[in-house]
Amino acid sequence: MSESPQDGQAAIASGCAAASDGRYSIQVNPIPTDYEYRRSYLETRFASGPTADLVTVDHTMLGDFVEAGYLASLSAGDRAELRDTMLAGPLAANSVDGPLVAFPLFSDVQLLWYRRSVARKAGVVPGRTTTWARIIAAAESAKTTVQVDGGREAGYLTWLNALIEGAGGSLLQPDSAAGRAAAGVIRRLATSKAADPQLDGATSQQVSERFFKGDGSFMVSSPGAVWRLPPTATWKPGDLGWAAYPRTMPDRPAQPPITGFGLAISRASENQPLALEAARCITSRQRQVELMLSQGTLVSGRADVYDDKQVRQAFPMADLLRESLRSGAPTPVAAADDEVNKAVENTFWPPQRVDPQTTPRAAQRAVDAALQ
Numbered sequence: 001m002s003e004s005p006q007d008g009q010a011a012i013a014s015g016c017a018a019a020s021d022g023r024y025s026i027q028v029n030p031i032p033t034d035y036e037y038r039r040s041y042l043e044t045r046f047a048s049g050p051t052a053d054l055v056t057v058d059h060t061m062l063g064d065f066v067e068a069g070y071l072a073s074l075s076a077g078d079r080a081e082l083r084d085t086m087l088a089g090p091l092a093a094n095s096v097d098g099p100l101v102a103f104p105l106f107s108d109v110q111l112l113w114y115r116r117s118v119a120r121k122a123g124v125v126p127g128r129t130t131t132w133a134r135i136i137a138a139a140e141s142a143k144t145t146v147q148v149d150g151g152r153e154a155g156y157l158t159w160l161n162a163l164i165e166g167a168g169g170s171l172l173q174p175d176s177a178a179g180r181a182a183a184g185v186i187r188r189l190a191t192s193k194a195a196d197p198q199l200d201g202a203t204s205q206q207v208s209e210r211f212f213k214g215d216g217s218f219m220v221s222s223p224g225a226v227w228r229l230p231p232t233a234t235w236k237p238g239d240l241g242w243a244a245y246p247r248t249m250p251d252r253p254a255q256p257p258i259t260g261f262g263l264a265i266s267r268a269s270e271n272q273p274l275a276l277e278a279a280r281c282i283t284s285r286q287r288q289v290e291l292m293l294s295q296g297t298l299v300s301g302r303a304d305v306y307d308d309k310q311v312r313q314a315f316p317m318a319d320l321l322r323e324s325l326r327s328g329a330p331t332p333v334a335a336a337d338d339e340v341n342k343a344v345e346n347t348f349w350p351p352q353r354v355d356p357q358t359t360p361r362a363a364q365r366a367v368d369a370a371l372q
Helices: 009-019 035-047 059-067 076-085 088-093 116-122 132-141 154-166 177-190 204-213 272-282 285-295 309-314 318-327 338-348 359-371
Strands: 054-058 103-109 111-115 218-221 240-243 257-265
Touching: 009 272, 009 285, 035 054, 035 059, 054 059, 054 272, 059 257, 076 103, 076 272, 088 103, 088 257, 088 318, 103 272, 103 318, 111 116, 111 318, 116 132, 116 240, 132 177, 132 218, 154 177, 154 257, 154 338, 177 359, 204 218, 257 272, 285 309, 338 359
Parallel strands: none
Antiparallel strands: 054 257, 103 257, 111 218, 111 240
8 A cells, every 4th residue: 555645644554554464564665755756656656567556546546547548447346436425526526437446545624714803803703605706805994914825836726716617617617607617716815915925936835824914805726725733823722713715706605625535446456345345444434533633634524424423623624624524625636637737827826917808718618729
């Protein structure tokens, strides 16, 4: 089994091996943390034959690996069991053109994080129907900023995708009402006083650092970048609040961005029955609870994990996480293609130059050319 950058899997793998009464053992091999290096490494391992049985795969790589014939198909029984236990977002992230191709191992979903004191001062109580426009206006009123990963990397694409999906569209169809609505939100923030001066160069780490330093009072990010981090001296106890991802449009529910890793079975594996047994154990309720509690940052795709008392104590926003994973949208697998990424980024970036009237049309031409 190849391990993702996240910790906690080794202990779970060991527990499943022990529970198998000697039928199998699991050797965990770390894989590169850099995305492109990780992709190259996994491709080499898959192409080398039966060198791995279980492989942890980014959801954006699954399409390429399915096309290359590297992954074993899941049985109808396993797919049915996963559909019964897993939430819709993680299921979608681990599906390619419809069929489920990997066991959802763990996910990441973005929420809105904010300073309760600043939100009260601005007269806003963020909730399920709060829009981006309302959050931006609140930040302007409070003379603070909305922290967003606006740098020219995967984080910006994730934000754009969530905005378009939240308006009922698709990243691969930017020249649409949804694409124009998304462009309007980006332009509204980028040209407002609520925008960070370094919006177009911010990384996920910098966004989180600025939020906790007090440079911003609203931020969209995943629990792993926020929860259980030590508060700085500028924060009052209990001032950290959380709410559902903001809506792109007032009349449409938001679709918070979901990323994650799946546990795939190598087609070249000589131990497929045992690999499947191990995958079922690793994604079972007990092991997924252990996964969330072991680090405090990893998010399970199983619905019933959020009923566990220990999980609810460790994650006070457990119900919101479950709801967000149920309603969220993963970045489309096709968007992992470098040419499509570049097509979108070259037209929708930098955020300060986005124009709802011209940017979506230019992006559509670029995306269509990339997909030919």
